Amino acid sequence: KVSIFWFRRxxxxxxxxGLYHALRGAHPVLPLFIFDREILDDLESPKDARVEFLHDTLAGMKESLEQEGHSLLVRYGFPKEIWPALLKEFDVAAVYTNRDYEPYAKKRDQMVRELLDNAGIPFHDFKDHVIFEAEEVQKKTGGNYTVFTPYSRTWKEVLNNRMDSFTNPDGEQQEISYYLKPYPVEAYASHFLETEPLPMPTLEDMGFEPTDIEIPPKSVSRGLIRTYDETRDIPAINGTSRLGIHFRFGTISIREKAWRAKQLNDTFLNELxxxxxxxxILDEHPHVAERSFRPKYDYVPWRNDEADFKKxxxxxxxYPIVDAGMRExxxxxxxxxxxxxITASFxxxxxLIDWRWGEAYFAKKLLDFDLSSNNGGWQWAAGSGTDAAPYFRVFNPYSQQKKFDKDFKYIKKWVPEFGTDRYPEPMVEHKMARERCLEAYKSGLEKA
Ligand code: FAD
Known part of the structure; x- marks a missing residue:
């Protein structure tokens, strides 16, 4: 009999x-990853750096498991077909995984849970992707928060309310929040199933090709985190961590980074x-994936001009700051x-293009694309979200540039023709656009 640990993000x-709990169970653990065609078939380009990154990461994990006489099972297909096949192929005692809060993932996991239930196999899922799930950070009066500042205050209280200790890599005892304590997977590494190396599909087998996009490193200097609050808003400098893709796919641990952040920089912790x-928010209010968090904003009469969207x-x-961002x-x-x-507000x-168009474009392009943060960012910019700026506050791209790129360094890097006659005139006049926006939002909200 084997237990399966199912890797996802x-x-x-x-x-x-989840892996820690699987390895502590009664049966040897076969780790599994599924290249899910429900997701991959929707990707438009065969050159997708995220798929390549996933593939490289899994190949690396597989290699390190194989050095110890274990391996990683990698399948390509639809989970609804792969899971029944796995149950035929292996004598499965239990399945372990970490929770994913996206609507599609929840539906998929429910399907697998029912399948396993029918076969009498337990499905154990764990919190790993976040520090706190919705029910752990609740208002004093009950219910989950939809405004960030009080949420973050309670988040920190809960974090500090339960202290524990752990032995750090230097062998010293250290105090740490219970919630940030690392799971010592290494101590149970011998509980992986012993097996010959297993085959793995290549990128090409799955219809993808290598890209030349560079993935930011997994580590970041302490110096950068220490000064993060001073550097984070200046796009021309490397003042942020660029860890987004690693948080997205779990190639780094959120507990470890939150622990560092807590020691080094409160502003960085706040971002986490x-x-x-x-x-x-996505877990508790899944409608945001399709509609405005505040329903009345679904009445804004978008112009949705295709030619404007293309520009x-x-x-x-x-608008040079907008163009620089999109070209980056x-x-x-x-x-x-x-x-x-700035680009989302523009x-x-x-x-006056529907935030969902922009959200979908970012989803296609961002290495660190994450449904919940991307949706949150877009709804914030559109004014339709949880914690949104009021709709009548319209970012002025010129003042944003003066404030955050005053020497045009970022702009010149990405828009080399800026300042020459090859650079286009502004596609809309700022003052007109601002008034048009206020009118449209006002009329939409009145209709709602
Ligand atoms: P750092 O500034 O170094 O921050 C460290 C980490 O904190 C990030 O990697 C991220 O995991 C988290 N973080 C930081 N800011 C935010 C935030 N506002 N909301 C949620 N998490 C945050 N973030 C994504 O991870 N995926 C997205 O798809 C995404 N789309 C966005 C779309 C819009 C319109 C906006 C306004 C923001 C979006 N963000 C998204 C949030 C933020 O811009 C990125 O997390 C950040 O720029 C990533 O760069 P970094 O890793 O250098 O971040």
Missing amino acids: DLRLHDNA IWRDFYAQ WCEGKTG LNATGYMHNRVRM LTKHL
Whole structure:
């Protein structure tokens, strides 16, 4: 008999909650990853750096397991077909995994749970992707928070309310929040199933190709985190961690990074709290994946002009800070947070294009794309979200540039023709666009 540990967005062999519990169970553990065609078939380009990153990461994990006489089972297909086949192939005692809060993932897991239930096999799932799930950070009066500041206050209280100790890598005893304590997977590594190396599909087998997009490293200097609050808003400098993709796929542990953040920089910790915040919003209010968090914003009469949208996507709006951001995104799969806010505001408010169009474009392009944070960011920019800026506050791209890129360094890097006659005139006039936006939002909200 074997237990299966099913990896999804937790691709690491250390400090992994579900994996730790699987290895402590009664049966040898066969680790599994499924390249899920329900997700992959929707990707538009065969050159997708995220699929390549997944593939590289799994190959690395497989290799390190094989050095110890274990392996990783990698399947490509539809979970609804793969799971019944696995139950025929292996004598499965139990299945372990870490929870995923996206609507599709919840549906998929429910399907697998029912299948296993019918076969009398337990399905154990664990919290690993976030520090706190929705029910752990609740209002004093009950219910989950939909406003960030009080949420983050309670989040920190809960974190500090339960202290524990652990032995750090230098062998010293250290005090740590119970919730940040690492799971010592390494201590149980001999409980993986002994097996010959297992085959793994290549990228090409799955219809994908390598890309030349660079993935930011998994580690970040303490110096950067220490000064994060001073550098994080300036897109021309490397003042943020670029860890997004690693948090997304779990190639780093959120507990470890939150622990560091707590020691080094409160502003950085706050950003990690935003991540938990949006994850619990999606979990508790799954309608946000399709509709506005505040329903009345679904009445805004978007213009949705296709030609305007194309100019925005290509970074040809004639607003240099917007164009720089879109070109950075198209070239690298990354866009600085400040500029994400500016480009998102420009699309929804200056061009009156539905935030879902922008959300979908970012989803296609961002290496760190994460449904909950992307949706949260877009709904914030559009004014339709939980914690949104009021709709009548319209970002002025020129003042944003003066404040955050005053020497045009970021702009010149991504828009080399800026300042020449090859650079387009602004596609809309700021003052007109602002008034048009206010009118549209007002009329939409009145209709609601
Ligand atoms: P850092 O500034 O170094 O922050 C560290 C980590 O904290 C990030 O990697 C991320 O995991 C988390 N974080 C930081 N800011 C936020 C935030 N506002 N909300 C949630 N988590 C945050 N973040 C994503 O991870 N995926 C997305 O798809 C995504 N889409 C966005 C779309 C829009 C319109 C906006 C305004 C923001 C979006 N963000 C998204 C949030 C934020 O811009 C990115 O997390 C950040 O820029 C990633 O760069 P970094 O890793 O250098 O972040």
